[in-house]
Amino acid sequence: MFETILIANRGEIAVRVLRACRELGIRTVAVHSTEDRDSAVVRMADQSVQIGPAPAKRSYLNAAAVIEAAKQSGAQAIHPGYGFLSEDADFAEVCEANGITFIGPPPAVMARLGDKTSARAAMTEAGLPLLPGSVEPLADAESAKRLADSIGYPVIIKAAAGGGGRGMSIVHEADEFARTYQQTKATALQLFGDGRVYVERYLASARHVEIQVLADQHGNAIHLGERDCSVQRRHQKLVEETPAPGLPKELTERMGAAAVQGALATGYVGAGTFEFLVDTENDFYFMEVNCRIQVEHPVTEMVTGIDLIAEQLRVAAGEPLRLRQEDVRLDGAAIECRVNVEDPRRDFAPTPGLLTRFVPPGGPFVRVDTHGFTGYKVPAAYDSLLAKVIAWAPDRPTAIARMRRALAEFGVEGPGVHTTCEFLDQVMADAEFAEGKHDTGLVARLLG
Structure with a gap:
C-alpha cells in the first residue's frame, strides 16, 4: 500500500478521500488554490501545497503544478477525485512517466472511454445495447441531418468530449436541426476545446x-x-x-x-x-x-x-x-x-x-x-x-x-x-x- 497520497481536488470529495486514507494509515497531501487556503481538507491533511491562484486552469487543472507538488511531498500516488483532472488521460500518462501512480484506469483505457464516440464503438464491440445513432463523430451538418432524419425526432446532439451534463442539445423538429447542430459544435469547442459531436435518439421519458x-x-x-x-x-x-x-x-x-x-x-x-x-x-x-x-x-x-x-x-x-x-x-x-x-x-x-x-x-x-x-x-x-x-x-x-x-x-x-x-x-x-x-x-x- 502507498505511504503518501496526494489529493488533487477540493471540496467534499477531497475530504472524503482524506478520510479513507487516514483509516488505511496513509499520509495525505492536499493541494489547494489561494482561494482554498483555509478549506477543510487543508486543515485536515498531513501536508498542504499551494499550487496556484483561484482560477481552476491555473491551479487544480494545472497538471505541471500538481505533479511538482507530488514530487516535492514524496507522494507515490495521486487521487484525482471527480472533475478537474480525474478523466484526463494525458495527465494520467504524465503521472506514469514520472513514476507516480494515477488512481484510476490506465491512460489508454481512459482515452478510449472518455471520448463518447469511441466509448460507443467499444461498447458496440462488447455487445452492449445502444440507442440508434452515430458511432463516429459527424463530419458536417448535412450528413448529421440525414442521420437524424433516418432515426426520427426527437434526437439529441452530444459533444464527443462532453461531461457533467454540458455540451448537449435536444432537437424536436427537422427544421431546428442545422442551427442547433452548429450551436452545439460551437459550445463543445468552447467548453472542451473539441468541436466533435454525435447524434442519437432522444428518449423523452427515460x-x-x-x-x-x-x-x-x-x-x-x-x-x-x-x-x-x-x-x-x-x-x-x-x-x-x-x-x-x-x-x-x-x-x-x-x-x-x-x-x-x-x-x-x-x-x-x-x-x-x-x-x-x-x-x-x-x-x-x-x-x-x-x-x-x-x-x-x-x-x-x-x-x-x-x-x-x-x-x-x-x-x-x-x-x-x-x-x-x-x-x-x-x-x-x-x-x-x-x-x-x-x-x-x-x-x-x-x-x-x-x-x-x-x-x-x-x-x-x-x-x-x-x-x-x-x-x-x-x-x-x-x-x-x-x-x-x-x-x-x-x-x-x-x-x-x-x-x-x-x-x-x-x-x-x-x-x-x-x-x-x-x-x-x-x-x-x-x-x-x-x-x-x-x-x-x-x-x-x-x-x-
Whole structure:
C-alpha cells in the first residue's frame, strides 16, 4: 500500500478521500488554490501545497503544478477525485512517466472511454445495447441531418468530449436541426476545446440508471448494483438512490452483467460507472462510462458496506479484488441529495458567500459528506456543491421520510446564501417520486 497520497481536488470529495486514507494509515497531501487556503481538507491533511491562484486552469487543472507538488511531498500516488483532472488521460500518462501512480484506469483505457464516440464503438464491440445513432463523430451538418432524419425526432446532439451534463442539445423538429447542430459544435469547442459531436435518439421519458463497477489489474471485475439518477436539472443530477425504484430485479441484474462485460472487454481498472437509459418498455441502452469515482458513490456504500475509495486505493496498489460477485450483498435503500449553494427560484443560480451558520443534520442512518463549516466562505470560482446528505433505511418510504427529516434539520445561513434544501424536500414530497414513477423530466415539471 502507498505511504503518501496526494489529493488533487477540493471540496467534499477531497475530504472524503482524506478520510479513507487516514483509516488505511496513509499520509495525505492536499493541494489547494489561494482561494482554498483555509478549506477543510487543508486543515485536515498531513501536508498542504499551494499550487496556484483561484482560477481552476491555473491551479487544480494545472497538471505541471500538481505533479511538482507530488514530487516535492514524496507522494507515490495521486487521487484525482471527480472533475478537474480525474478523466484526463494525458495527465494520467504524465503521472506514469514520472513514476507516480494515477488512481484510476490506465491512460489508454481512459482515452478510449472518455471520448463518447469511441466509448460507443467499444461498447458496440462488447455487445452492449445502444440507442440508434452515430458511432463516429459527424463530419458536417448535412450528413448529421440525414442521420437524424433516418432515426426520427426527437434526437439529441452530444459533444464527443462532453461531461457533467454540458455540451448537449435536444432537437424536436427537422427544421431546428442545422442551427442547433452548429450551436452545439460551437459550445463543445468552447467548453472542451473539441468541436466533435454525435447524434442519437432522444428518449423523452427515460430513466437514468447507472451501474457501479470495480475492476482490478488481474482481470477481475464485479458490479455493486445500480443507482437511479433521474432527478436532474440541465442534465445534472440532484438526487440519486439505490435500488432503482420500480425496476425489475432481473433487469438490473442484466444491466450489472452488461457493465461488467464492458469493463472486462476494455481492460478497465479501478472504480467506474457505466451509465444507461431505461425506456418505458424497460429496455436499457448504454450511454457513457465515467472513469472515476462518482459524486453519488455514498449510496452504494450505504447499501453494500463497501468503502469504494478504499477499494480504489487497494486496486491502484496492485492488490486483487477482495470480493467476488456472489459476495456482494445489497441491504435496504439509500438516497442522496446534493445540497448546492444555489437558488432554485432563479434557475439554480449559484449563491456563494460567507456561511454565518452551518449545522448539518444528524441522527440514525444519516450521513453528510461536506467541506462546509461556520465561517467558511463558499468561493464563486468553483462548483456550487456544498454537501451531500445520504439517508439509509430498510425500505424506500422510510429512507424518504428520513431524508425529509434530515433536510429540515440542515441549517445553512449567510448573506445572500441560498441552498437547494427546500427544493429537494419538494422532490421528496412529490407523489410521482414517492411512487417511483418519475423520470428525467421531474424537475422541469416541478418548476412549472
